[in-house]
Amino acid sequence: MSSPGPNREATALADEAIRPVGQFRRAAPGLLSLERVEAAVSAVRRSAGSIALWAVLAALLVVPIGAFLVQAVSPRLVGLGGPWFTLDNLAHALSGPTLRGLVDSLAVSSVTAVLCVAIGGSLAWGVHRTDLPGRRVWPVLVWALLLVPTFLTAEGWQYLLQPQGVLAQFGIDASGIYAVFFGPVGVVFVLTMSALPFAYVVVAASLLYLGPEFEEAARVHGAGPWQAIRIVIPILGPGLLSAGAIVFAETMSDFGVASTLAASAHFPVATYELFQAINNNPADFGLAAAVGWLLVASAAIPIAVQARALRGRTYAVASGRTRQATRIRLSPATRLVAFGATATLFSLALGAPLIGAFVASLLSGFGSEISVGAVTLDNYRAVLLGDTGLAQPLVFSTIMATLAAVVTIALGLPVARLLTNRSAGRVAKATDLVLLGSVALPGIVLAAGYIFAYNLPVFGAVGLNLYETAPLLVMGYVATALPGQTRLMVGPFSQLQDSLAHAARVHGSSALATWRRVMIPMLSRVLLWAAMLTFAKTLLELPVSQLLYPPGSPPVSVAINAYVAGYHYDVGTAMTVVALAEEFIVIVGALVLFALLAPRGWRRAIGPGT
């Protein structure tokens, strides 16, 4: 040893221990060598998961919606007769009542977007940046608002305002308000109240990333608190625009108000025209799909506006470590006014329609023109205990919603994992694209696509007759819920460092056991919330239910609408109240059970919005 090091023994040992191995020449592989075949087989085996996932996504989203939309321009391509390419359906859709519906929808959505951004944005500002009283309560109510479907809000207001309505029963003449409400104004009003949460959530998120430095800089250089706000609003521009875009897309695709208030006020909107095209006998799928195209295309409008407004400007404000902004102290008078305004807002958005439905449900013979009823529980007795089969829709919807929640979570987990897997590359991008596209897809287009695609002769030929069955309904619910729920899960998923799963694998846990013992426990709170949301949204879901329910088994939303349409307000309202109560009980019950029963460590898991 010529080493000058002090520890010759260790050196010698290491010399022995580590020997460089000569460079190995790689054998030149033959054109179809065994290695190549093996490599191909192993590549397929490795992507088996992604392939299965894509098969499911294809059955749920890509194939039915694709086939439906394609037949508008090329009925022959999907095995129907007719030309290879035609624009007749689009031309038809851009004329007559469907054109009017589309114009109405665009107008309603634009106004609603502006109103929602103004109101929801102010609310987010008040809750996150001022000492507005009740700022812990309002976000909870925003979530509650998200859970009440639009058709219930619309109907709740109708119970209150209509002639012989709740107000009339108490001797209050609301006919003036009703005349204004029963039409475009009411449609915009109800949609604004319902879509508020979307604007609120988006603006609140951008406020969270907007550190206090811009406000502080403005204040330091002499601006008062209100002037400072005016400085910051343009910086929030991208957030406000995307809030507007989301509200616009939500409103364009709404079916709840379209099929209740708008329909009975003879104010046609696009989604209801699409429904009509399918509901007519014979159904006009070509026209329905053309309207579907236009609805999907309309989502491009706010995106284009956004892109144009932001062109060449950058608003990167998130700096990784953002400090908590200080809250603006409101003067006592301002506090009072702000509190009053917020309380009024939620009374109108949530309180009035729910009270309308609740009071109506307690009045005997409500809605009939002859009697002013006494307070009674008969309606509830009829819904819950009667042998009239009224409880059956509730039971059916509960089962469907439970199944939809379970399947959505089971599918959402691997999809979210795929989307956050940095090495997944193009597959992840394509999946992301499909899901993102489906978020903006109106439920009514999806449901129409299901009817069309799963009636195609191909499926009958292989013995797959899914149309008008409960499984297809569940599939429709899952397809509606999955895109949104995966987006909800992706955030927490990306917070999970890959190394946590790697650590489990390295220390002897199989892939499946790693899911069971590490991933799912760590995500348990997110999964619980996602399941609860899916359950609640599905329980009272309207467009898919309306188009896909098996004959004789109407889901609760369809049943409520049928009773209301048939002037059986008494039972309809009672059923509404019971369904909402069930939503509430299930959510609160699940949260309580989780708190009581989940292992101690699970409660430390990543929660939604952390």
Place this chain on the structure above:
Amino acid sequence: MGSAANAGGAGLARAPRVVIQDATKQFGSKVALDGVSVEVTPGSFLVLLGPSGSGKTTLLRGLAGIERLTSGRIAIGDRVMDDGGRTHVAPEHRNLSMVFQDYSLWPHLTAVENVAFALKRLQLPKTEVQPRAQGLLDRVGLGGLGDRYPNQLSGGEQQRVALARALVANTGLLLFDEPLSNLDANLREELRIEISTLAREAGATSVYITHDQGEAFALGDAVGVLQRGRLVQYGTPEDVYYRPVNPFVARFTGLAGELDGEAEPGGAGPEAHAARVRLTSVEGAPVVGAASALGRSGTGRGKVLIRHTAARISAADASGSTIRGRVTDVAFRGRGYDHAIELVGEGRLVGVHDERRWSRGDHVGMSLDGTGCFFFPDDKVADDALT
């Protein structure tokens, strides 16, 4: 010699031999690992040293089974674990453990549960799991903190839990992914000693990656230096320190400075490589004695790379001092002082240690010890900028 001498402890693990042959990994068009071959005999401690992007993490992840090789082979014991992606044994079947840079403790499990998790693979009776996990926590000095969740522990404590988790199942192979890089300096030294002792006590084969040469030299029976996906030098720590194969290795393992020089061919015979090197940029063009890397690297104009330990300060007029300079900075380091010295002529040396404090502005003499000076001709220096 070999593994037996090294496994000082009870020799619990059946430490495997690790053979990596021509390991190559590409991410798209980027080559992260370019034909690395190395063999680790049972029970020894290999440290892979390299800057970020040198491929050391990729190599370790390939060994763990988290990453698949594009080509090449990895064998642990007598089992081929990866064969250019054709064979790929899942991480859980490789019978190894790993300590991660970010600790990677599962947040929903307590410290003792985290350790016990790694015992599942042994399928022990339930009554044995808890005491054994607790025993390992005791050994890393966390006996009282078993009930804590990771976020209730400090960084050093979390990494100790991670160390206990890696040791508990007595897997034959221990992997360390820069385990000390997130810790404070004093904690780092403490935990380094613990890793060194416990890994050797366990008798396991260890592979440790780091970008810190001090850590590498302190821990490894041998050190492998990675540069741009290639293994450019293997050897003992002393080898790497006293005989760096290229300027990159020399620079990455710490230099006081680089001075211009010119090598003259030596005489014939066994002393042929011990050429003389003249420092051309400093006053008087002194000759450096037998510079370590001479002869390996050729002659002509080039650079002399000087280790901190090779430079000594003396009074300006002391006999034996060959070059002179002026002190521009002095830093108290506890055990003495580090000086920065501007040389008369051109050049600067930093981190020159002495037990006494020389003041800023002092004119001093310096001598260079040839065993810590490496000559590389200009063309080689240019190719090997530190990356």
